[in-house]
Amino acid sequence: MAKASTTVKAKKPNVFMRIGLFIKQIIDELRKVVTPTAKELFFWSLAVFIFVLLLMAFVTGMDFGLGKLMLWMFG
Template sequence: MTTIAKPFIAIGCFIRQTVDELRKVVTPSVREWAGWIVGVGVFVLLLMALATGMDFGLGKLTLFIFG
């Protein structure tokens, strides 16, 4: 009987610990959300500029070498 009950005890313990951890989560404020959105937007724009510059530069280099 104990071998059957142990998985259910383990699952119950896992669910209890998960709920306890979820209670510790702090929701960010609107100001924090705005800061993250701006930061991510700037980062994406920089990566886009880097990829565009590399595409343009490598295209020109390829045309110079083989063209």
């Protein structure tokens, strides 16, 4: 004879409990964030600014160089 299955389905928490858990997890993660010092913020901002300037110069040079190449090739 086969026994009836006695497994019980785990009850899924309602929407409000899931939202509350989500908010709690967000707050827990935000507590782990380390705020940079003013000196660190300045130097990282400077590094990003310099990198963006170098990237702009590179793209401008490529655009100018390839434009001249196309004019030379196709007149």
